[in-house]
Each structure stands twice: as structure tokens, then as C-alpha cells.
Amino acid sequence: MxxxxxxxxxxxxxxxxxxxxxxxxxxxxxxxxxxxxxxxxSGCGKSTTLRMIAGLEDITDGEIRIGERIVNDLHPKDRDIAMVFQNYALYPHMNVYRNLAFPLTMRGVDKATIDKRVREASRILALDPLLDRRPAELSGGQRQRVAVGRAIVREPSVFLFDEPLSNLDAKLRVTTRAELKALHQRLKTTTVYVTHDQEEAMTLGDRIVVMAGGVIQQAGTPLEVYRRPANKFVAGFIGLPPMNMLDGEIEGDGATACFVIREQGVRVQMSGYGGAKGPSTMGIRPQSLRVVDGEVSGGAGLRVRVRVVEPLGSEMDIHADLIGGASPLVARVAARDDVRAGDEVRMVLENDGLHVFAPGEFGATLWSGTRQG
Ligand SMILES: Nc1ncnc2c1ncn2[C@@H]1O[C@H](COP(=O)(O)OP(=O)(O)O)[C@@H](O)[C@H]1O
Ligand SMILES: [Mg+2]
Known part of the structure; x- marks a missing residue:
């Protein structure tokens, strides 16, 4: 277990x-x-947490169990875990086969078992053609696979990964990420994986645990955390481009509750909200902003001046500033070529991806919802 x-x-x-x-x-x-x-x-305590599970750091308080055992005082080698670091060191003078076999040789495992496990790991990770090569004769991605292979041969009950893809270039990171996910679907070994990259977290995790200042801010499936962020920090950290934050005021109650964006005085209804009023912040996903042509009925929408347009292919990011205000805003919209730097455009809020937060960096989510009317 x-x-x-x-x-x-x-x-x-x-x-x-x-x-x-x-x-x-x-x-x-x-x-x-x-x-x-x-x-x-960086510095939020991810590696420390992982190293405490591994037994590489003592814990000051509390309890850690792996399977049924309390492992607080158990030596790393007795915890039935295998860890892959960002700076995995392969033995330069050993070929891939011997690098894979090394953790087992160290443990005095018999030759036949070693061979069976190395062949199995090599097959899973497509390392067969490389078994005779030395690390210097491998690409970065291949070296990375060997490092993972050294963890696999141990057949541990838990894998621990600390930023294992950070040293790979962007393209290789994406393909290796997919390989790691496929590997997990196949081996189904419990895995705790550390990264600073929210996209890597979203794509890999059954569950993601967002940390800041040594504290769990939220744990949930990637979609739960994206759709229902627990606080302003999580909302701003998860999702790309990051959520726009506009300060304002909550006014009214129940059916009349609304958020008034301070700059431009735009009112957004907060259906069903019955909580505290007063200063707060509205979070708007860049995907929830839409460019409208011409005047909008009822004056809804934000007037912005476009600063920069970043084409991404099928979509584009519009970086803009609120007119008469100071707040920057990013909108991710379907690509079009009639919006240019310097243009004044109107943006309306879509019926999704809107949140209101209590004041402060970690202000709790007061309301998440769809815009009515
Ligand atoms: N051995 C240590 N001695 C003192 N402080 C440390 C030590 N290791 C880490 N820290 C501090 O603990 C905090 C968390 O570090 P770490 O867990 O490595 O963060 P992360 O992996 O999330 O970047 C950081 O502020 C770091 O400077
Ligand atoms: Mg770290």
C-alpha cells in the first residue's frame, strides 16, 4: 500500500x-x-515537504505515515520510496545499463532479479537502444529517462519527484511530461511531484496542492482549483495568463448585490450574494473578457487602451490599460487582426470566471459565479 x-x-x-x-x-x-x-x-516549502516524506529532513512536529507505518524515525532507505531530483547525477563512467542497475547492486539484489528489472524499466522507458551508452552520449531528455528508470527499478511504493523537468528545454519538457503521465497510468505507483510551474501541475496531477509561505492554500483536482479558487492567491497563481484583479466595492444585498469596479464605476451583479460589503477585489479570467465592437447596451463593459497584442495562433492576448485608471488588464480572445496597439476598445465580461475576494494577498473567495444580465 x-x-x-x-x-x-x-x-x-x-x-x-x-x-x-x-x-x-x-x-x-x-x-x-x-x-x-x-x-x-520558489521558497514556499515544496522541497522541504518532499524531503521530509523521503526522510532527508527531520520533521519538527507532526506525523508522517507511508502505508500503515509511521516513518518519522525511519531511515530513508527503509521508507520504500524512490526520489528523482532536478539535478539527478548519473555515474559518468557507467553505461546506462549499469546506471539503472546501480541502486539494486547497492542493495545486494541478486543478478537475475537485477537483470529482469533493468530490462523491464528499459522497455517501459524506451531505453533499449541506449543501454551500452554512457551519460555523455545521451541527450538531456534521455538522461532524464535514465534517472526515472533508476527510480522504477526499485519498485517502490511511492515515487517522489522534485522539479525533474526543470533542466529540459520547453519542447522536451512537454513530451517528457506526457511520458511521466503515461508511466503513472501504467504503473499506478503513488506519486508526489513538486513543481513551481502551474501548467505542469495542472496537466500532471490527479490532485494539486497549492502552497504559499509553507501553508497549503488549497488542495483539489486541477479543475476544482481553477474554477473554485479558495482565495486570491490561488486564483492568481493557477491559470494562464494570470487572473486580472480589479479593486472595488461590494454594494447591496441578495438580488441587488453587485460589485462596483472602482475605475470606471462598472457594476457587475453578484447574484445570490449575502455576505459582507465594502472594499474588495474582483478577479476576472483573461478568457472571460470579450472585445465588443461599437456601443454596448446599458454602458456595460470596460473601456481600455490596447498596449500590446501578442498573437498565439488561434488566439491572442491583448494587454491593455483601463482608460482613466491605472489597472492593467489582459484578455485572451480568438485571433483577429483589427485590434492594434493604441486602439481604444470595449471589453465585456463573459458569464464565467468571475470571482470576488476579501482584501489582502490571501483574501478568501467571497463569491464565484456567473454574471446575470
Ligand atoms: N537547510 C535549510 N536551512 C535553512 N533554511 C532552509 C533550508 N532549506 C530550505 N530553507 C528555507 O526554507 C524555505 C523553503 O525552502 P524549500 O522547501 O526549498 O522551497 P521550495 O522548494 O518551495 O522552493 C525557503 O525559505 C528556504 O530558504
Ligand atoms: Mg525546491
């Missing part, structure tokens, strides 16, 4: 005046066979 439980785990580096709490009260249940991605900015 490759279940992993973290119960109120804490990590404090150093002591006294130099003490630093890198991971705070971290609780998470990872099911057997699940692929969980820890995602967040």
Missing part, C-alpha cells in the same frame, strides 16, 4: 533568533496510486 499521510507536519530550520518555519501545520492524505502535485512559488 502506497498511501501517504501527513498529519500537522511542521519544519523549523535553525533555532533561537535564526529559527525559520518553512512548513507550517501541513496535513494531507494521499491515496494509494494517486498522483499529487505540490505547486507554489
Amino acid at each position: 502506497g498511501r501517504v499521510l501527513l498529519d500537522r507536519v511542521r519544519k523549523v530550520y535553525g533555532s533561537g533568533a535564526k529559527a525559520f518555519e518553512a512548513v507550517k501545520d501541513f496535513s494531507l492524505q494521499i491515496a494509494d496510486g494517486e498522483f499529487v502535485v505540490l505547486v507554489g512559488g
Whole structure:
């Protein structure tokens, strides 16, 4: 069983005046066979969390279980895990076969079993033609596959990955990402994967865990987190381009509740909202903005001046500024060639991807919904 439980785990580096709490009260249940991605900015505590699961860092407080066992005091080699790092080091003087066999040789596994497992891993990762080569004779992507192969041969109950694709170029990162996902679908080994890249997290994870400041901000399926972000931080972190944030005020109640965007005074109905009023922030997905031609009935929509247009092929990003205000805005719309830098255009909000947040960087989501009327 490759279940992993973290119960109120804490990590404090150093002591006294130099003490630093890198991971705070971290609780998470990872099911057997699940692929969980820890995602967040640099320094948010992802690697520390992973290294505590691996046993490479002591935990300050709390409990970690792998399978049925409490592993707090268990040596890394006794935890039945295999870890792949960003800077995986292959042995330069050994060929691929011996690099793959090494973790098993170290453990005194018999030759026949080693050969069987190396052949199996090699077949899964399409390394057969490369078994006689040395690392220097491999491409970056091939070296990466060998590093994964060294984890596979161990047949652990949990895989731990720390930014394993960061050293690959963009194209290779995308193909290797797909290979890792296919590998998981095939082996169904419980996996905890760390990345700072929200797109990598979304594409790989059964579940993603968004972290900031050593704290879990939200855990959920990629779509749950995208559609129902728990707070302003998660909303801004997940999704590309990042969500637009406009300050304003919540006014009225129930049927009349609305958000008034401070710049331009545009009113957006917040159907069903009955919570606190006052200053807050509206989040608008770039995909929820649409360019309209001519006047809009009732004066709805935002007037913006286009700063830059970025063609992406079938779509494009319009970077603009609110007229009479200061806020920048990004809209991702279907490609068209009649919108240019310097143009003044009107944008309306689509009926989806709108959220209102309490003040502050981590302000809770007060309302998520569809715009009425
Ligand atoms: N050995 C250490 N001693 C002191 N502080 C550390 C140590 N390792 C990491 N940290 C600090 O803990 C925080 C989390 O680090 P880390 O888990 O590596 O972040 P991430 O992997 O999310 O980028 C950072 O502020 C980092 O500087
Ligand atoms: Mg890290």
C-alpha cells in the first residue's frame, strides 16, 4: 500500500533568533496510486515537504505515515520510496545499463532479479537502444529517462519527484511530461511531484496542492482549483495568463448585490450574494473578457487602451490599460487582426470566471459565479 499521510507536519530550520518555519501545520492524505502535485512559488516549502516524506529532513512536529507505518524515525532507505531530483547525477563512467542497475547492486539484489528489472524499466522507458551508452552520449531528455528508470527499478511504493523537468528545454519538457503521465497510468505507483510551474501541475496531477509561505492554500483536482479558487492567491497563481484583479466595492444585498469596479464605476451583479460589503477585489479570467465592437447596451463593459497584442495562433492576448485608471488588464480572445496597439476598445465580461475576494494577498473567495444580465 502506497498511501501517504501527513498529519500537522511542521519544519523549523535553525533555532533561537535564526529559527525559520518553512512548513507550517501541513496535513494531507494521499491515496494509494494517486498522483499529487505540490505547486507554489520558489521558497514556499515544496522541497522541504518532499524531503521530509523521503526522510532527508527531520520533521519538527507532526506525523508522517507511508502505508500503515509511521516513518518519522525511519531511515530513508527503509521508507520504500524512490526520489528523482532536478539535478539527478548519473555515474559518468557507467553505461546506462549499469546506471539503472546501480541502486539494486547497492542493495545486494541478486543478478537475475537485477537483470529482469533493468530490462523491464528499459522497455517501459524506451531505453533499449541506449543501454551500452554512457551519460555523455545521451541527450538531456534521455538522461532524464535514465534517472526515472533508476527510480522504477526499485519498485517502490511511492515515487517522489522534485522539479525533474526543470533542466529540459520547453519542447522536451512537454513530451517528457506526457511520458511521466503515461508511466503513472501504467504503473499506478503513488506519486508526489513538486513543481513551481502551474501548467505542469495542472496537466500532471490527479490532485494539486497549492502552497504559499509553507501553508497549503488549497488542495483539489486541477479543475476544482481553477474554477473554485479558495482565495486570491490561488486564483492568481493557477491559470494562464494570470487572473486580472480589479479593486472595488461590494454594494447591496441578495438580488441587488453587485460589485462596483472602482475605475470606471462598472457594476457587475453578484447574484445570490449575502455576505459582507465594502472594499474588495474582483478577479476576472483573461478568457472571460470579450472585445465588443461599437456601443454596448446599458454602458456595460470596460473601456481600455490596447498596449500590446501578442498573437498565439488561434488566439491572442491583448494587454491593455483601463482608460482613466491605472489597472492593467489582459484578455485572451480568438485571433483577429483589427485590434492594434493604441486602439481604444470595449471589453465585456463573459458569464464565467468571475470571482470576488476579501482584501489582502490571501483574501478568501467571497463569491464565484456567473454574471446575470
Ligand atoms: N537547510 C535549510 N536551512 C535553512 N533554511 C532552509 C533550508 N532549506 C530550505 N530553507 C528555507 O526554507 C524555505 C523553503 O525552502 P524549500 O522547501 O526549498 O522551497 P521550495 O522548494 O518551495 O522552493 C525557503 O525559505 C528556504 O530558504
Ligand atoms: Mg525546491
